[in-house]
Amino acid sequence: MDIALSRECNRLNLLQVARYLDREPELLLGYYHQLLDDSAFVAQLNRQMARARQQLHFTKGIFGKPDVDSVDWFAFQRILLYILVRTLRPARILETGVYYGGNTVFLLKGLHDNGEGTLVSIDLPGSKAASTTRHPGVGDTELYAAHVRAGFLIPEELEGPWQFIEGSSLDVVPTLEGQFDFYIHDSEHSFQFLQRELALASRKLTTDATLLVDDIDWSNAFYAFCAGERYVPLLLTDNGKDGLRVRSGLVRRNHPANYDPAFVGQASSPSASTTLSNKCSYRTTSPNSSTTKSASNPLDSPRSMYRNSSGPTRS
Numbered sequence: 623m624d625i626a627l628s629r630e631c632n633r634l635n636l637l638q639v640a641r642y643l644d645r646e647p648e649l650l651l652g653y654y655h656q657l658l659d660d661s662a663f664v665a666q667l668n669r670q671m672a673r674a675r676q677q678l679h680f681t682k683g684i685f686g687k688p689d690v691d692s693v694d695w696f697a698f699q700r701i702l703l704y705i706l707v708r709t710l711r712p713a714r715i716l717e718t719g720v721y722y723g724g725n726t727v728f729l730l731k732g733l734h735d736n737g738e739g740t741l742v743s744i745d746l747p748g749s750k751a752a753s754t755t756r757h758p759g760v761g762d763t764e765l766y767a768a769h770v771r772a773g774f775l776i777p778e779e780l781e782g783p784w785q786f787i788e789g790s791s792l793d794v795v796p797t798l799e800g801q802f803d804f805y806i807h808d809s810e811h812s813f814q815f816l817q818r819e820l821a822l823a824s825r826k827l828t829t830d831a832t833l834l835v836d837d838i839d840w841s842n843a844f845y846a847f848c849a850g851e852r853y854v855p856l857l858l859t860d861n862g863k864d865g866l867r868v869r870s871g872l873v874r875r876n877h878p879a880n881y882d883p884a885f886v887g888q889a890s891s892p893s894a895s896t897t898l899s900n901k902c903s904y905r906t907t908s909p910n911s912s913t914t915k916s917a918s919n920p921l922d923s924p925r926s927m928y929r930n931s932s933g934p935t936r937s
């Protein structure tokens with residue numbers, strides 16, 4: 623990865639995010655620079671990675687790099703999460719899929735620097751995660767030993783506002799009390815699973831919540847969700863080890879163009895519905911109406927190249 627190119631890609635993405643959120647670009651770029659200048663945070667991450675190498679023999683991805691000198695070695699999505707938390711100042715964040723805690727640590731760093739807010743994260747117990755296929759629909763890339771608890775990149779100093787719940791997101795999310803104003807999905811990415819998780823998580827979100835879905839290129843579930851709900855999403859690239867790809871999908875539930883036929887088409891048109899959803903029951907919602915439909919969908923085609931392979935690499 624070329625770090626200078628990475629930084630430029632990050633900057634260009636942040637300009638788009640600023641426009642999507644209707645915020646001044648300088649605000650988001652300012653948070654980016656704060657993170658870049660935070661050598662204490664990079665030192666904390668290096669200590670955690672050294673510990674994982676020594677104690678857990680975990681050397682995957684960025685853990686194989688003995689000394690990380692900048693947060694830019696992490697994927698753009700991590701940096702974006704920090705900046706979103708600083709900019710939007712969510713009171714309660716819901717996260718699914720923790721693994722080593724790459725997203726979690728940047729969310730917690732944002733909450734720490736805000737001085738407020740909490741994070742609830744859900745992942746399978748280590749033993750279950752080690753013995754089952756994590757992404758049955760699309761291949762299996764993330765395995766760790768049964769004794770390892772998710773989130774081992776997270777320094778103790780940042781753990782304060784964090785609640786970690788072991789279990790499947792599909793079981794745990796319906797049991798959660800109260801509402802969340804920020805949600806990130808990074809658990810099981812198969813079409814059906816993501817579709818179910820998005821439906822369950824949506825019921826727990828405030829009307830002005832922000833959603834971020836990782837690895838949207840693994841299936842069409844994210845796009846089908848946006849089409850069904852009539853949300854205008856922002857699709858963001860990430861420059862991982864294998865080159866640039868569209869990775870993160872961002873949705874503002876209160877984006878002014880949501881539901882606007884000029885952006886998302888007409889609601890409840892039978893022909894539009896059948897084009898948009900196959901084998902999927904989805905809700906078409908507008909400020910004035912809410913109906914449930916079942917229809918057919920050419921978007922329902924998880925990328926077959928990932929079905930029997932290890933999927934795209936990432937850090």
Ligand SMILES: C[S@@+](CC[C@H](N)C(=O)[O-])C[C@H]1O[C@@H](n2cnc3c(N)ncnc32)[C@H](O)[C@@H]1O
Pocket residue numbers: 718719720721722723724725726744745746751756757764772789790791792808809810
């Ligand atoms: C892509 S990894 C997450 C990476 C992580 N967000 C990070 O930044 O390091 C996917 C994670 O989803 C978890 N997962 C898979 N199925 C799940 C389920 N049903 N409920 C909750 N988590 C699940 C896996 O155990 C795995 O840790």
